[in-house]
Amino acid sequence: MSRFAPRTAPALAPDDSEALRRALAAGDVTVFADGTAYRLPDEARDAVLDLLARLARGESVTVSSAEEVLTVAQAAELAGISHSYVRKLTDLGTWPVEYRGSHRRIRREDLLASVEAQQAQKKGREGS
Known part of the structure; x- marks a missing residue:
């Protein structure tokens, strides 16, 4: 894409x-x-x-340009979370996901934005 x-x-x-x-x-x-x-x-x-x-x-x-997409394992490693939690986040729609056949692919840009938003939300709760 x-x-x-x-x-x-x-x-x-x-x-x-x-x-x-x-x-x-x-x-x-x-x-x-x-x-x-x-x-x-x-x-x-x-x-x-x-x-x-x-x-x-x-x-x-x-x-043409190509966006970098990550496997579940790559996304988990980059985000510092487990593979199963990445799958849960994609199943819940928290993280956008594309499917290539039965394989999930997560855009690196989406992953980084989600992680950043979660960190900002966490800091906001701690600051209250």
């Missing part, structure tokens, strides 16, 4: 594809934004290089 619409870039013209192939073969990958050079983290660099390589081969490319 993505919150942003995918963006498709058409294949490059042959001359542009060839110029991009030569630039990628040179191995110099520097990203400039507003005249400032930035070093990308490895994961971002690899994704950008993959996208550019596909364009250099004359392919059209679609870019």
Whole structure:
């Protein structure tokens, strides 16, 4: 599931594809934004290089974002609670859940928001 619409870039013209192939073969990958050079983290660099390589081969490319979803075990570990309690929270509708077949998946963003809300509620009760 993505919150942003995918963006498709058409294949490059042959001359542009060839110029991009030569630039990628040179191995110099520097990203400039507003005249400032930035070093990308490895994961971002690899994704950008993959996208550019596909364009250099004359392919059209679609870019989309993916939300991080967690298994029950991952959600339990992140929240510091038991697996069975995570299942109970999803069954009660306290935590939003998506099903992939019979497997529960919890969006990381939803989990963190729920944990934060519960902690704020707990602090409010303690402060009263």
